Structures are given as structure tokens and as C-alpha cells.
Amino acid sequence: MGGELEGVEALLAEARRAAAMPDPAERLRLRQAAGLSRPQVAGAVGVEPQTVANWETGRTEPAPPARGKYLRLLEGLAEIHPTPKEPRPATDEPAPRAAADLPRQPVPPAAPQHPAESPAARAARAGHERHQERRRTTSADHTREELGQLVTGAVHEELTKAGGDAESAMDKLAKRAIPDVMRLFAATRKTARYEYTAYPALPDILRKPRKDAPDLIWEARPSWRHPGHRRHPDGDLHVTALDANAAYLSAMKTWLPIGRLEHSATGEHDKKRSGVHLITPPPWHHPELPSPLGDREEAGPLWITEATLRLLLRLAGPKHRLLDPPVIHESWTSSATENFLDALRQILATVRANALASGDDVTAHYVKAMYSKFVSTMGESHNNRDITRPDWMHIVRAQAFANLWGRAFKAHQAGLTVISAMGTDELHLAGDWHTVFTEGRGLSEMKVKTDRDGVPVHYTVARSSR
Amino acid sequence: MAGRWMNFGMYRAEGVPGRDALAAGVERMVTGIASPADTDRGIAARLRYLTASHAGYQAMERAGINVTRRTLHAWLAEERSPTPANRAKLDDAYWDLRRHNVAADLKRRLMSQGGTRIEIDPVDQSRVERRHRRDLQVRHLNVRPRIWDAAVNAWLEEDESTLDAIWDDLIHDLGSDYDSYSYVSSIGWNA
Structure with a gap:
């Protein structure tokens, strides 16, 4: 009896915490304030580090069974590092960076005798944070995300065409893996420093004596x-x-x-x-x-x-x-x-990790077809004439x-x-x-x-x- | 042949004339019987291909195969096998016919989608003394359908002067140092 009641209590506690779940930015702040790494949190909660990253960017929401542990952790962290709702006293820390970064927008000095921040100051702070946030995501991150969406987009397209039939979608995706990965490779080389040679003159040692004989x-x-x-x-x-x-x-x-x-x-x-x-x-x-x-x-x-x-x-x-x-x-x-293939490798690795974390077999299968066929056909292959x-x-x-x-x-x-x-x-x-x-x-x-x-x-x- | 390479190779640059690289690129696209002509399997496949049409008999005639009908039947039935000289002739006849037969398909592959973009790898200057080196990069060119049409025809007829003219015409689009590309180390494309 007691055990069952405890179970109910635990569920109630989790529901209470879920109702007061901090937003993604706050989740990130709490973890960083405590100086914890994503793998640490992931290990304690029992998920992949990428999943924690997804929770912190708001891409996905925590779901049971890991949710309970994660919320309990956040609750504890929030007690140790409470939200800085009020401007901190000047003696505690240096002045907020907003004043330095936005000189044209006057920020009223945060005096301890005025606990409430003025609307203008709050707007300045919010604007500063948004600005910083935008600066942190570089154009490389954007590009990487966009290219990752090329992969997930193809999976989505084939799944829609197949009416949700995973098997036939996987077959279709395996067939288009080579042109797709070559397109992805070309996209990763767009802003690259070096221009590579796709069809170089080959020394004799790299030529196959016959089509089916090795070099x-x-x-x-x-x-x-x-x-x-x-x-x-x-x-x-x-x-x-x-x-x-x-x-x-x-x-x-x-x-x-x-x-x-x-x-x-x-x-x-x-x-x-x-x-x-x-x-x-x-x-x-x-x-x-x-x-x-x-x-x-x-x-x-x-x-x-x-x-x-x-x-x-x-x-x-x-x-x-x-x-x-x-x-x-x-x-x-x-x-x-x-670093030649590194951009491509990172995109495929990220998509793969996400797919494995969410149990998405179709995407994982597609990514595998992409990298393995890329490697096996980048030599001389009739299935891939984009590169020799x-x-x-x-x-x-x-x-x-x-x-x-x-x-x-x-x-x-x-x-x-x-x-x-x-x-x-x-x-x-x-x-x-x-x-x-x-x-x-x-x-x-x-x-x-x-x-x-x-x-x-x-x-x-x-x-x-x- | 265009160019200021008056004496190509004098300073130990290595490469082939652009026309040869172009022809080799088209040649690479041709596929056919994989078994070599000195195997029974390869010869049987060639004979079957050559005796399947009137053009096949003409190709054998062009290659200089003068055998009686009886001999040909014996070859086909694998009662006798051709002499090495005749095997070589059969091989020539086979590839001759094969090239003619796939030319239309090659043109289709090269000309659909408004032509094909080629990559030009410049001559190998690694053995050239630094002061004699030219500043050459890998270049890309879009080759239009009508040019492919003429190029494949010239390749089929083994017409070197036409191929040469086509190549000279093409590299004009590369800008002021176009004539550095009259010799290349390789050309490649995806079609």
C-alpha cells in the first residue's frame, strides 16, 4: 500500500514540477551557472547529450521517463542559482554588459534603492540578450543547420510519398543516397578555401588494370x-x-x-x-x-x-x-x-545522433547509406560520376x-x-x-x-x- | 592548336593535348563486354554481338575478317576457335560497332540538361623550374549541346583536326590565359 502511495506522490511531484518547468533558455542558464557539462547532465538523467542540447534549445521537450529526474535537477539548481530577476547590487558584480555594448541607449544606473527595473532598462536588457544570442550562432552554425535539414527534409519527403511506409521509404532513400550526398558535399564546399580536383590525372598505380581488378x-x-x-x-x-x-x-x-x-x-x-x-x-x-x-x-x-x-x-x-x-x-x-570532409562528416554525425536519440530508424539508415556509399563510390564508379x-x-x-x-x-x-x-x-x-x-x-x-x-x-x- | 606553348615539354611540363583528353573522356563513357578478347567467354560475346545485325557483318568486313560462312558458324557453335589474329580483328570490329551504337546515347547523356560542365586540370608543372612556371588553376567550363554533338561525331570519326578546333574554340572562354590550357593533364565530367 505504502509503496503504491509513494508512487502516486512521486507522480504528483513530477506533475507539479512539469507545470512549473523552466523555459529552454532558463534550462541552459541553470546548467551553465552550476558549471555542469551536457554529458554530465545527460549521464545523470539517463539520456544522450544531444537530447539535453535539444531540451536547452527548445527543439524538443523533456518526456518521461527522463523528465522526472531532469526536473528534479533543475529544481535543485534553481534553488542554488535563483533567477536574477532584480538587478544585482553594484558591489556584487561589475555593471551589466548592456551599458558597455549599447552606448547610445542610456540605461539607468541600477541603484539598490530602486529595486524595480524601468521598462526601458528591461527592454535594453532583453535586446542585449537577444543580440548576444544571435551573435553566438555564427553563420557556420546556420549553414550546418540548413544542410542538416536537407537530410531530414529528404527523409520527410520520401516518408510522405510512401504514405508513412518506412520500408519503402528506406528503399527509395537508399537509391537516392549517392546523388544526395554528392549534393550535400558540394554544398559544404561552397564557401570553402580550397578548390579540389574531382577528376585529376591519376598515376598508374591508382589505375585499375581491369574494371574488376584492384589497383x-x-x-x-x-x-x-x-x-x-x-x-x-x-x-x-x-x-x-x-x-x-x-x-x-x-x-x-x-x-x-x-x-x-x-x-x-x-x-x-x-x-x-x-x-x-x-x-x-x-x-x-x-x-x-x-x-x-x-x-x-x-x-x-x-x-x-x-x-x-x-x-x-x-x-x-x-x-x-x-x-x-x-x-x-x-x-x-x-x-x-x-578538414576536407569534416563539414560533411559533422553534418551527417549530428543528423545520425539525433536520429538515434529519437529512435528514427529511417533517417539513421539513410545517413548510413550516404556516408558508406560516398566512400565506396568516390573512386571510379559508374554509380557516381561526380568524382573520381x-x-x-x-x-x-x-x-x-x-x-x-x-x-x-x-x-x-x-x-x-x-x-x-x-x-x-x-x-x-x-x-x-x-x-x-x-x-x-x-x-x-x-x-x-x-x-x-x-x-x-x-x-x-x-x-x-x- | 592554339597557344604559346611553342615547344611543349621544353621545361618539363607534362600533359596531353586538350583534344586527346577530350576524346579520352568520351571514350571512358563507353562501356561494353568486360571479358577480354583472349578468353572464350569474351570471344563468344563479341561474336554474338557482331552477328546480331547487318551492321555487325559490315563492321567485321571493315575490320578485315574474311572468313567463310562455314567458319563463322563453327566459331559461333564453339566447334573451332578463332586464331589470335582473328581474335584481335574481332575485338576491333566489336569496339568499332559498339562505339557507333552507343554514340547516340552518349550524346543524350552529354546534351540533356543543357550540356555538361567539365573540369579542366592544367598541365603538371611539378618538375618545371619555379621561374618558368605558369600560374594555372583547375578551371570549369560549361560545354553546350551543339559542341558536344560535334565533339562526339569527331571522336567517332577519329577526326583529330576537328576535335582540336573544338577544343581551341572551347578554351577561348577561359579568358586571357586560355592558351595555357591547350595542353592539360586531364579533363573530367559527370554525365
Whole structure:
């Protein structure tokens, strides 16, 4: 009985708080006044940081079950940091900024003996805040929001056409993903500093010998199992199979050559340039970790991309000293930037995070089709004639593999046993992986791999007797 | 050929004449049988294509394939297989016919939507001494339908002088340094 009544009381308390819910600007003010970060609040309330951001901009309203906790938090914060309804005493803080920023509009001095603000002063304060608010959202933010709406707009359009049938809308969206992402890419390049080359003359190593045969570039795709362990039902090590989220989307942040690749044989790596390099790889002497060159069986020189070379150089550097520096024989490079696809990446990542937070499968699916097809068709493809940059395709893929290697290394350093690293995004770890990665679907998080029936993949391994 | 590149390559600039890049761009749009002519599968597909129409027989004649009807039937039935020399001729005949057959489609792709915008990548000057370098950027041009029509016709007839004239005409629109683009490193477009 008592428990039920408590439940009712709790609901009533929540309803009372909901009736007095602060407006979005106040929510933001309270959090900032307390010096809390969005992830902190999100973690305490049990939602994604983006959701908190949406509540604070007024895009969405808090909804149960997280609403109760959030309102209780706001109530508590409001007690600690009450709304500054009255002008503060001059002794407390410097004069309001309004006076400095708007010299032409006289603001009456806020004297402590006049507690009520005059209408003109209130108007000045409101105007100042609106002005500041507008200044904080830069034109870049506006552009980003507009471009994000291109994506959500397409989803809305197809859903309307399909009469709400998610399946057929998803099919339609997958079909238009390539032209759409190319349009989005072009839009992100509108105000960009560099003009890139979409159809450069390619060196022979980047030309496919036949339409269905690969070129000479080694992308360092991992396919590795720990040689000292084997899968065994009575093994003593419990392994969890993990997946990196949206690996190719994260990998768009990489050093990409802007123009046509130019040849050099100096054997030196220029940090301001990017491209493909002919190297002789150093031997790898760490059997407990996958080789950063992937599952290459051939020894001897090979062509690798910028992403792999940078990984090798980092690992050869003073911080790690895991291997000898590679010998660079030749390079095809162009001046480079790491932010080339970053605008596109950020837009897609934001839309993806919003879609996942609100459980919008259609948009999430569409975004996935956009970035994965963008990467897979930016080389030579009949499905995408807007761009012919096989060098970019190789570099982005190699970056995804390098990122996976980085995660394997991070887990290894934290004391976990890396059992397997495979493909673009698969990592099998023995030990408590929660100490290293957070579980979730965000770009920096890892999710547990599930098999065809949706069952999480766990297994045990034993040390093989050797 | 327009231009002040009196002696192209003297200072080690690298590139191809614009007409060649243009022809190569049109050539890239042509698709066809993927299997090479030295495989049975590739030869069978070529024979089937060439014997499906009167134009096919004419193409074989133009390519210099003088075999009896009997031999041709034996090839088709895969009882005998063509000699390497005849395989090469069959390949030539196939691509000749294929180019003629897809030309109309290429024109449609290039001319719909009021023409196609091309990207011109200037010559590679990375080996040229700095003082001899020209200041060249990647340029874009809208190529109008009537020009595409003439260009595809010239490509089909392998008429280099017409292609050259078309290219010279085109790059006039690039402004005062147009003649720097009479040689290019590549041209690309989306059609």
C-alpha cells in the first residue's frame, strides 16, 4: 500500500514540477551557472547529450521517463542559482554588459534603492540578450543547420510519398543516397578555401588494370586472431565481440590530398602533404597485437596510403617505439588538409545522433547509406560520376582500419587481451572492456556485436598449448 | 592548336593535348563486354554481338575478317576457335560497332540538361623550374549541346583536326590565359 502511495506522490511531484518547468533558455542558464557539462547532465538523467542540447534549445521537450529526474535537477539548481530577476547590487558584480555594448541607449544606473527595473532598462536588457544570442550562432552554425535539414527534409519527403511506409521509404532513400550526398558535399564546399580536383590525372598505380581488378594500393585491412588463443567452450577467458560505430564516417576526418598527386622520390614525409607512398615496411615483433599493416603475407615493398604511413610513423616515434620507421622510396602526394570532409562528416554525425536519440530508424539508415556509399563510390564508379578520387577512397578506408588498430592498442594498453581484429570495425576483447570503452552507438563508443538472431556475441577462449 | 606553348615539354611540363583528353573522356563513357578478347567467354560475346545485325557483318568486313560462312558458324557453335589474329580483328570490329551504337546515347547523356560542365586540370608543372612556371588553376567550363554533338561525331570519326578546333574554340572562354590550357593533364565530367 505504502509503496503504491509513494508512487502516486512521486507522480504528483513530477506533475507539479512539469507545470512549473523552466523555459529552454532558463534550462541552459541553470546548467551553465552550476558549471555542469551536457554529458554530465545527460549521464545523470539517463539520456544522450544531444537530447539535453535539444531540451536547452527548445527543439524538443523533456518526456518521461527522463523528465522526472531532469526536473528534479533543475529544481535543485534553481534553488542554488535563483533567477536574477532584480538587478544585482553594484558591489556584487561589475555593471551589466548592456551599458558597455549599447552606448547610445542610456540605461539607468541600477541603484539598490530602486529595486524595480524601468521598462526601458528591461527592454535594453532583453535586446542585449537577444543580440548576444544571435551573435553566438555564427553563420557556420546556420549553414550546418540548413544542410542538416536537407537530410531530414529528404527523409520527410520520401516518408510522405510512401504514405508513412518506412520500408519503402528506406528503399527509395537508399537509391537516392549517392546523388544526395554528392549534393550535400558540394554544398559544404561552397564557401570553402580550397578548390579540389574531382577528376585529376591519376598515376598508374591508382589505375585499375581491369574494371574488376584492384589497383596496387594496400589499405592495411586487418584480419587478425591472437595466435596464442583458440576458441574453446571450456576456455577460461571470456571474450566479447565489439563493433565500432559508423567507422567510415569517423574516418572521413583524415589527411586528404586536395589537388592532383605529384611524384617525389626524396624519401621524406612532408606533414603538410598527403597521398600514397611506396615503402618497405619494418618487421612487426608484437604477436599479442595485430600488425598495423593488416594481414599482409608478402614481405617487401608495397604502396600504402597516408593514413597507414602516419600510423606507422607514430608507432615508430619516441612515444611508442613499437617498430622501426618505414623506408619511404617514392611518394605521390599533393598539399593536404585534415578538414576536407569534416563539414560533411559533422553534418551527417549530428543528423545520425539525433536520429538515434529519437529512435528514427529511417533517417539513421539513410545517413548510413550516404556516408558508406560516398566512400565506396568516390573512386571510379559508374554509380557516381561526380568524382573520381580513388586516392581519397583508399585513404579514408585505410584511416578506418588505422582507427580500429588504435582501439585495439588502447584496449591492449589497458590490460585487456585483444583476441581478434577484423574488417573495418570488429574487435574481440577478453576482459572487462567497459573500463576502456563506453557502450553505446555514438561515434566514440563501442557496441556489442550481435549475431543474425540479435543475440550478443560472447564466447570463451583457451590458451593454445604451444 | 592554339597557344604559346611553342615547344611543349621544353621545361618539363607534362600533359596531353586538350583534344586527346577530350576524346579520352568520351571514350571512358563507353562501356561494353568486360571479358577480354583472349578468353572464350569474351570471344563468344563479341561474336554474338557482331552477328546480331547487318551492321555487325559490315563492321567485321571493315575490320578485315574474311572468313567463310562455314567458319563463322563453327566459331559461333564453339566447334573451332578463332586464331589470335582473328581474335584481335574481332575485338576491333566489336569496339568499332559498339562505339557507333552507343554514340547516340552518349550524346543524350552529354546534351540533356543543357550540356555538361567539365573540369579542366592544367598541365603538371611539378618538375618545371619555379621561374618558368605558369600560374594555372583547375578551371570549369560549361560545354553546350551543339559542341558536344560535334565533339562526339569527331571522336567517332577519329577526326583529330576537328576535335582540336573544338577544343581551341572551347578554351577561348577561359579568358586571357586560355592558351595555357591547350595542353592539360586531364579533363573530367559527370554525365
